[in-house]
Amino acid sequence: MTAEMGYRTMTKYRIKYSVVLMARAVSRILYLFLPVKKDRILFCSFNGMQYTCNPKYIFESLYRRFGQQYEYVWVLNDREKLPMAFRDTVKVVKYRSVRYVYHWMRSGAHINNMGFEPALPKRKKQLYINTWHGGGAYKCVSFDVKMYSKGCKWYCNRIRQLTKGTTDCFLSSSKRFTDVTSEDFRIAENRFVPTGMPRNDRFFSSDPTKTHMLKKQICERHHIDPDNLLVLYAPTFRSYGANLRNPNSDACCPCIENAFETAFGKKVTFLYRRHISRHDTATQPRREHPDIVDLTHYPDMQDLLEIADVLITDYSSSIWDFALTGKPGFLYMPDLAEYQSDRGFYTPLDKWPFPYTESIDGLCRLIASYNTRENDDRIQAHLNLLVSYERGHAADRVIDIIMRHTR
Numbered sequence: 001m002t003a004e005m006g007y008r009t010m011t012k013y014r015i016k017y018s019v020v021l022m023a024r025a026v027s028r029i030l031y032l033f034l035p036v037k038k039d040r041i042l043f044c045s046f047n048g049m050q051y052t053c054n055p056k057y058i059f060e061s062l063y064r065r066f067g068q069q070y071e072y073v074w075v076l077n078d079r080e081k082l083p084m085a086f087r088d089t090v091k092v093v094k095y096r097s098v099r100y101v102y103h104w105m106r107s108g109a110h111i112n113n114m115g116f117e118p119a120l121p122k123r124k125k126q127l128y129i130n131t132w133h134g135g136g137a138y139k140c141v142s143f144d145v146k147m148y149s150k151g152c153k154w155y156c157n158r159i160r161q162l163t164k165g166t167t168d169c170f171l172s173s174s175k176r177f178t179d180v181t182s183e184d185f186r187i188a189e190n191r192f193v194p195t196g197m198p199r200n201d202r203f204f205s206s207d208p209t210k211t212h213m214l215k216k217q218i219c220e221r222h223h224i225d226p227d228n229l230l231v232l233y234a235p236t237f238r239s240y241g242a243n244l245r246n247p248n249s250d251a252c253c254p255c256i257e258n259a260f261e262t263a264f265g266k267k268v269t270f271l272y273r274r275h276i277s278r279h280d281t282a283t284q285p286r287r288e289h290p291d292i293v294d295l296t297h298y299p300d301m302q303d304l305l306e307i308a309d310v311l312i313t314d315y316s317s318s319i320w321d322f323a324l325t326g327k328p329g330f331l332y333m334p335d336l337a338e339y340q341s342d343r344g345f346y347t348p349l350d351k352w353p354f355p356y357t358e359s360i361d362g363l364c365r366l367i368a369s370y371n372t373r374e375n376d377d378r379i380q381a382h383l384n385l386l387v388s389y390e391r392g393h394a395a396d397r398v399i400d401i402i403m404r405h406t407r
Contacts, residue, residue: 013155020159023119030105036125037071038108038406044075045113046133048095049276051081052300054131054171054394055111057198061395062402070406073103081299109402118159122166127405129398132181134317135173135197136386137346139236139339142184160186169193169401171394173200173320175387180346195397196390199302203324204392206306215307222293229266231256232308234301235332236316237275238339251312251332252292255360259367260310271295271304275316311354312363315339323353323379324390328370331356332363353382 041062043055051074062070063086073091074082082092093099104110104120109127116128148156170185170192172178178192219226235247252270260268274296295304301318305311311322311329322329333339336358349356355378357363383390 009149009151010154011151013151017155017158020119020162024121024162027105027120031123034102034105036108036123037106038125039069040071040073040103040107041109041111041402042073042075042103042107043111044095046276047114048075048077048100050299051076051083053113053133054198055113056300057201057395058111058131058398061198062399065399073107075100108406111398116163116166118163122163127169127402128167129169129171129401130167131171131198131398134320135177135200135390136317136320136323137174137176137180138317138319138352139315140184140344140346141181167191169398171195171197171398172389173197174383174389176347177386193397193401194389196388196392196394197321198395198398200321200324200390201392201394202302202306203321204390211306214303218298218303218307222295224269224293225267227266228269229260229264229310230271230308231260231268231310231312232271232273232304233312234273234304234316234318235275235314236318238335247314247335249292250334251360251363253360255364256312256367257291259364263367263370264309269293271308273298273301273304315343315345319353323382326376326379328372328375329354330363330366332360333358347386351382351385353379 041059043059045051045053045055059072059074063072068089071091072086072089073093074086075095076082076092077094079087079092082090091103093103101120104117105123108125109129110116111129111131113131113133115130116122122128142156164186167185167187168191170181170187172181172192172194173196175194178189178194181187182189182192215226215230218224224230231252233249233251235251238247249270249272252272257268257270260266268291270292272292272294276296298304302321305318305322305325308322309327311318311327312332313319313322313329314331314333319329319331331352331354333356336356354375355366357366
């Protein structure tokens with residue numbers, strides 16, 4: 001980056017920070033006329049892009065237990081993503097719209113998997129719960145990321161000072177997650193709640209009949225033979241911001257297919273899922289390939305983790321979720337050196353729950369040498385190392401926190 005580009009970048013972030021300060025000042029004036037409604041709860045997942053992840057599972061558990069005793073607001077840029085069952089009773093607002101700001105100011109509780117608006121200061125009667133969107137401790141995130149520019153780091157540091165103490169509860173999947181995230185986000189450890197991820201509760205109370213029905217529904221909808229070995233390939237994103245990109249489906253290739261068929265004795269169907277983003281640059285699988293089904297826009301990743309027989313990923317936190325199922329997983333990292341240089345890792349690679357490789361040939365060898373006992377031992381050692389908090393009751397524990405605040 002040239003000196004001129006660096007100056008422009010720093011100026012951009014200084015302007016952005018000034019706008020945040022002005023918005024906070026205006027918000028405090030508006031607060032005088034907009035009282036908080038303690039029984040109104042606002043849910044937001046990936047800045048309104050999806051109805052999914054931990055906020056979804058907390059919302060549905062809360063709705064099952066209390067129905068319309070609470071007032072619910074979902075932040076969704078596409079109203080059609082809210083299930084039909086809730087459309088008559090749940091308000092929907094677009095991210096950063098006027099209605100979004102209004103409900104943000106007045107909601108008694110905020111459930112968010114990304115973080116909270118720095119331009120809208122928290123009010124004393126509001127409860128902020130950050131569910132985050134990944135378990136375990138794998139790729140570095142937030143302030144720990146090495147590739148951020150000087151201007152970006154300056155801005156992040158100012159915002160963190162500005163919003164210090166905002167988060168009331170930060171859900172944690174493991175002790176290791178608490179250790180690294182509290183330091184990275186500059187949030188006190190006593191704000192972290194050892195609940196596990198609400199989206200993972202389902203893996204502790206799995207009903208074989210329901211799983212079979214879910215698999216049947218997905219397979220019928222996408223013309224998949226349910227007797228095939230379902231291999232989910234779900235790589236995470238690269239870079240960040242406007243430069244965010246996705247890798248292609250190169251792991252869904254004939255030699256990998258043959259390796260699985262030889263090792264597991266079943267015909268293979270690849271379920272390919274890119275990371276959801278506004279800047280998706282990945283090439284979709286060829287339409288004429290019958291054994292690759294693109295499920296990038298399937299609404300809930302946890303459904304796919306439940307029906308998949310095998311997971312192939314790289315640095316994604318789906319590693320953590322899938323490890324809880326006990327099923328086989330493999331890590332394909334063709335850009336390991338670059339990724340490690342850009343981001344870095346919280347946990348040494350040889351301690352992750354699944355074996356890794358940097359090449360297609362290496363992946364074939366890992367598949368050929370798969371051993372169930374070794375897989376089980378490796379997963380358990382990983383969960384023990386990170387000190388897992390997953391017990392299958394995360395949503396209930398979050399609801400208890402909400403009830404204590406609102407009642």
